[in-house]
Structures are given as structure tokens and as C-alpha cells.
Amino acid sequence: MIDAYAVDDVRAAEEAAMSALPEGELMQRAAAGLAEVVAVRVARDGHVVVVVGGGNNGGDALYAAARLAERGFAVGAVTVSGHPHARGLAAALAAGVEVVESTGESATPEGARLLAAADVVVDGVLGIGGRPGLPPAARAVFDLVPDEAWLVAVDLPSGADPSGQDSSADRVFADETVTFGVAKPVHLLPATESAVGRLTVVDIGLEVDTVPAVQRLTHDDAARMWPVPGPGDDKYSRGVLGVVAGGEHYTGAALLSVTSAVCAGVGMVRYVGPSTPTALVRAQVPEAVMGPGRVQAWVVGPGLDAEDDSEAGRAQVAAAREALASGEPCVVDAGALDLLDGPRAAPTLLTPHAGELARALSRLTGRELTRAQVAGTPVTHARELADRTGCTVLLKGSTTLVVPAGSSRLPIRSQADAPAWLATAGSGDVLAGLAGTLLAAGLSPLDAGSLAALVHGLAGHAANPGGPVRALAVAHGIPGVVAGLLERPPGRA
Ligand SMILES: NC(=O)C1=CN([C@@H]2O[C@H](COP(=O)(O)OP(=O)(O)OC[C@H]3O[C@@H](n4cnc5c(N)ncnc54)[C@H](OP(=O)(O)O)[C@@H]3O)[C@@H](O)[C@H]2O)[C@@H](O)CC1
Numbered sequence: 070m071i072d073a074y075a076v077d078d079v080r081a082a083e084e085a086a087m088s089a090l091p092e093g094e095l096m097q098r099a100a101a102g103l104a105e106v107v108a109v110r111v112a113r114d115g116h117v118v119v120v121v122g123g124g125n126n127g128g129d130a131l132y133a134a135a136r137l138a139e140r141g142f143a144v145g146a147v148t149v150s151g152h153p154h155a156r157g158l159a160a161a162l163a164a165g166v167e168v169v170e171s172t173g174e175s176a177t178p179e180g181a182r183l184l185a186a187a188d189v190v191v192d193g194v195l196g197i198g199g200r201p202g203l204p205p206a207a208r209a210v211f212d213l214v215p216d217e218a219w220l221v222a223v224d225l226p227s228g229a230d231p232s233g234q235d236s237s238a239d240r241v242f243a244d245e246t247v248t249f250g251v252a253k254p255v256h257l258l259p260a261t262e263s264a265v266g267r268l269t270v271v272d273i274g275l276e277v278d279t280v281p282a283v284q285r286l287t288h289d290d291a292a293r294m295w296p297v298p299g300p301g302d303d304k305y306s307r308g309v310l311g312v313v314a315g316g317e318h319y320t321g322a323a324l325l326s327v328t329s330a331v332c333a334g335v336g337m338v339r340y341v342g343p344s345t346p347t348a349l350v351r352a353q354v355p356e357a358v359m360g361p362g363r364v365q366a367w368v369v370g371p372g373l374d375a376e377d378d379s380e381a382g383r384a385q386v387a388a389a390r391e392a393l394a395s396g397e398p399c400v401v402d403a404g405a406l407d408l409l410d411g412p413r414a415a416p417t418l419l420t421p422h423a424g425e426l427a428r429a430l431s432r433l434t435g436r437e438l439t440r441a442q443v444a445g446t447p448v449t450h451a452r453e454l455a456d457r458t459g460c461t462v463l464l465k466g467s468t469t470l471v472v473p474a475g476s477s478r479l480p481i482r483s484q485a486d487a488p489a490w491l492a493t494a495g496s497g498d499v500l501a502g503l504a505g506t507l508l509a510a511g512l513s514p515l516d517a518g519s520l521a522a523l524v525h526g527l528a529g530h531a532a533n534p535g536g537p538v539r540a541l542a543v544a545h546g547i548p549g550v551v552a553g554l555l556e557r558p559p560g561r562a
């Protein structure tokens with residue numbers, strides 16, 4: 070599990086560590102780790118330029134600059150605040166770093182000269198003390214970074230919201246980020262993760278003993294969590310999944326969610342739907358049985374049209390309502406999100422994309438919300454829907470969030486395992502069948518949602534590495550992906 074901790078908890082851990090160490094030791098450890106990473110990114114005759122703000126983030130950068138200069142690298146520093154870290158500055162100057170100032174709205178000629186020659190640029194402007202947004206002097210300097218230079222952010226890309234909530238702020242986009250002690254939400258959440266690049270966590274001896282704010286499942290977690298049948302199992306003990314999906318007009322969603330569940334190794338699927346999709350499922354997924362019955366979980370909603378006023382349409386909506394009221398765990402997807410009317414007691418995973426989340430929240434709160442607003446602050450809106458409904462909310466996207474209700478005090482999960490090729494019609498239906506299988510096997514909505522997102526993403530890669538995929542191929546990719554995960558030797562990261 071990759072854990073990211075809230076900034077306040079990191080600060081508290083830093084203070085505790087500092088009180089037990091000689092003054093400045095923690096920053097020296099951070100600077101040493103940073104210098105190690107930069108040293109392997111630059112050729113012996115290459116140029117490093119550190120861009121330095123007024124706080125301790127700039128202190129890290131200056132001490133790292135001093136260490137690199139002492140090792141023989143050509144190092145310059147551009148300070149974008151009038152008050153750079155005094156002792157860090159003295160160390161850099163003493164080591165022979167060329168330090169120039171550029172604190173105005175346009176870069177100074179000296180700053181521009183240094184940057185033009187840079188092979189590696191180190192962003193030490195703002196760290197966890199930063200408010201979202203890049204100061205103008207820093208923006209002017211970063212605009213001069215050569216395209217081919219490698220950009221390493223210290224702790225986090227300057228300007229990015231350290232709490233990972235706000236996607237709108239101007240920020241540095243790094244090739245790589247070197248952070249200290251533990252990851253922070255900025256590194257894992259969708260609003261900010263795209264600016265982070267490759268992430269390295271340097272051990273500086275921090276011990277954070279609070280609950281993480283955000284977690285990401287690794288492949289080892291997936292291997293540990295995946296429900297594997299034993300000799301005593303039968304199809305019922307493995308979990309029967311009911312699927313209320315599709316209608317006379319949307320037949321594909323029924324086929325895709327049922328196929329996905331079968332490919333994910335469900336004990337049995339019971340498909341509930343009108344005659345046309347029923348005939349198709351019967352013909353194309355011989356493993357599925359038709360009609361309602363006893364189940365351990367339901368998938369409700371892929372391809373469901375809650376407005377369909379035909380007799381078959383009304384019957385399908387009635388079946389969906391019955392499943393939702395059954396008390397069994399549910400995945401509530403697509404059209405069934407329109408049937409939510411308030412808090413739910415049964416374990417439930419809602420699986421909206423940003424547009425569906427905006428629509429559901431608008432309806433439940435009476436406040437008109439747009440897809441863009443949800444995409445701008447995804448965690449806030451997913452948490453609001455989770456809190457209103459008592460459900461876990463899986464918000465789909467290139468990074469998929471799984472947000473439990475705040476009262477659970479459980480960390481958010483954030484998975485970024487999928488190729489952008491997965492943005493294709495029907496791919497969400499496959500995810501719903503996969504998550505439903507895991508709920509039916511007894512996983513919690515949080516585990517089922519995050520594990521399904523991980524395996525769905527890997528199946529997207531496996532279906533056609535590096536190229537386009539159709540949703541059905543993603544479903545067919547699941548068995549191989551799961552087998553590959555289960556083969557992993559225990560303890561491999
Ligand atoms: N603590 C430790 O033990 C260790 C800490 N470490 C390092 O310290 C970093 C945290 O350092 P930090 O607390 O000094 O904050 P940092 O992010 O450098 O700068 C904040 C300054 O910028 C300003 N400011 C803020 N936002 C702004 C904006 N948008 N635009 C313009 N200005 C803005 C704000 O000033 P204000 O405007 O509030 O007066 C404040 O002065 C951390 O990320 C890690 O790198 C490591 O060495 C490991 C050990």
C-alpha cells in the first residue's frame with residue numbers, strides 16, 4: 070500500500086523528529102537525498118540550476134546545490150524570493166554555487182543566462198507550506214526552463230495544492246518529484262498528480278503514526294486481497310452476483326457487465342432484464358443464469374434508462390428498485406444513480422463519472438453543479454455525495470478515486486493504473502461487473518472499488534498494450550491479469 074499523509078500530520082511528525090535530532094539534521098537528510106537523485110540525472114559536465122523560494126523548501130534546494138557543487142557539478146541558483154533560507158544560501162555560496170536573484174515579474178538577464186544552460190532544473194520554490202498558485206517571479210523563471218531540461222520538484226511541484234484538492238492553480242509540471250519521509254495527498258490525488266511526474270520518497274527518519282489521508286493499492290495488495298477459492302468452496306460460497314442492467318435499447322451494457330463478472334471469476338451471475346438483452350446474454354454468456362434469485366450482491370444500473378416508459382422499461386426500473394431495496398451490497402452505476410433518493414444502509418458502491426456525480430449531487434442538494442466543477446475539485450464533491458448517501462463513491466477518470474463517507478474515517482483510495490485508451494464506451498460497464506464480483510465475494514465497497522479499478526486498468530493495458538481497446542477485450546483481459554497478480558512472490562513491491 071502506498072500511504073499519503075495529510076500535511077498537518079506530516080508537520081507534526083517533522084516536529085517530533087526534529088526535537089530528537091541536532092538542529093538542521095532533518096533538512097540535511099532531505100537535501101542529501103535530493104542531491105543523490107539529481108546527481109544521477111545529470112552528466113558529469115552538465116549544468117544544474119536550483120530555483121529557490123523563501124521557505125524551507127528553498128533551504129532544501131540550496132543545501133542540495135551546495136552538496137552537488139562540492140561533488141564537482143556546475144551549479145547555479147536563482148532566488149525568486151528576497152529572503153532565501155539564510156544558512157542554505159551561505160552553504161551554497163561557500164561551495165561555489167553561482168547565486169543570482171530574479172524577484173521581479175520578468176526574469177533578470179542573469180537568471181535567464183543560467184537557465185538557458187540548465188540540463189537539470191530543481192524546483193525549490195514552495196513545498197508543504199505553499200498556498201496553491203505560483204508567485205509571478207517563479208512563473209517568469211519557469212517559463213525559461215529549456216524544453217529538454219529535466220525538472221525535479223523538491224517535495225512537491227511548486228504551486229500545486231499540497232492537499233491535492235484544487236486542480237485550477239498555476240503550478241510547475243515536474244518530470245520527477247523527490248519528497249521526504251512519506252507521500253502527501255498532492256502526489257496521489259487527481260487534481261494535482263499530473264504535475265508530479267516520477268515520485269521518489271527519501272527516508273529522513275519520519276514516523277507518522279496517524280491514519281493516512283490517501284492510499285494507493287499496489288500489485289502486491291491486489292494479490293493479497295483478491296478472493297481465491299479453496300477446496301471447500303462452491304459457486305454459492307464464492308458469491309452470486311445479480312445484475313440488473315441494460316434494456317430493450319441498451320443491450321451492450323448487459324452483455325459487458327455480465328461478461329466482466331464471469332471473467333472476474335464470480336461464483337454465478339443471475340441476469341435480470343427484458344427479453345432482448347436476456348436472449349443475447351443467454352446466447353453469448355452461457356455461464357449466466359436468467360432471472361432473479363438469491364444473491365450476495367447486486368450490480369444495478371449499467372444501460373438502465375430510468376425514463377423508459379415502455380412496459381419493459383418500467384419493469385426493469387422496478388427490478389432495479391427491488392435490488393436497491395434488498396439490503397444486499399450493491400454497485401450502483403449509470404442509470405441507477407438517478408434512483409438514489411437519500412441515505413442507504415446496505416454496503417453500497419456508487420460508480421459515477423464526473424458528469425453523473427454532478428447530476429446526482431444537483432438532484433440531491435438542489436444546487437446546480439456542472440461536470441467541470443466536479444472535475445475541478447473531485448475529492449470534495451465525491452466526499453459530499455458519500456456523506457449524503459452513506460455510500461462509498463468511486464469517481465471514474467484517468468485517476469479513479471474511491472471515497473468512503475467521512476464518518477468512516479477511512480482513507481480515500483486513489484488508483485492510476487489505466488491507459489487513456491480505457492476512455493471508451495462500455496468500459497464502465499466492465500468496471501461495474503468487476504466491482505460487483507468483488508462485493509459478492511465479501512469485500513467492502515472501498516476494497517472492491519479500489520481493487521476493481523486497479524485490475525480494470527491493468528486489463529486495459531493487457532488487452533492491447535500501447536493501443537486502442539474495446540470494452541469487451543478489457544473484460545477478456547481480466548483472467549490473465551488476475552493470474553499474473555496471483556503469481557507474484559509475496560513481498561515484492
Ligand atoms: N519542517 C521540516 O522539518 C522539514 C521541512 N522540509 C522542507 O520544508 C518545506 C516546508 O517549508 P516551509 O514550511 O518553510 O514552507 P515552504 O513551502 O518552503 O514555503 C512557504 C513560504 O512561501 C510563502 N508562500 C506560500 N504560498 C505562497 C504562494 N502561493 N505564493 C507566494 N508565496 C507563498 C509563505 O510565506 P507567506 O506568504 O505565508 O508569508 C512561506 O514563507 C517542505 O516542503 C520541505 O521541502 C524538509 O527540509 C524536511 C524537514
Ligand SMILES: Nc1ncnc2c1ncn2[C@@H]1O[C@H](COP(=O)(O)OP(=O)(O)O)[C@@H](O)[C@H]1O
Binds near residue numbers: 489498500
Ligand atoms: N483518460 C482516461 N485514462 C484512463 N482511464 C480512463 C480515462 N477516462 C476514462 N477512463 C476509465 O474508463 C471507464 C469509463 O467509464 P464510463 O465513463 O462509465 O464509460 P461507459 O459508461 O461508456 O461504460 C472508467 O473506468 C474510467 O475510469
Ligand SMILES: [K+]
Binds near residue numbers: 222
Ligand atoms: K517545490
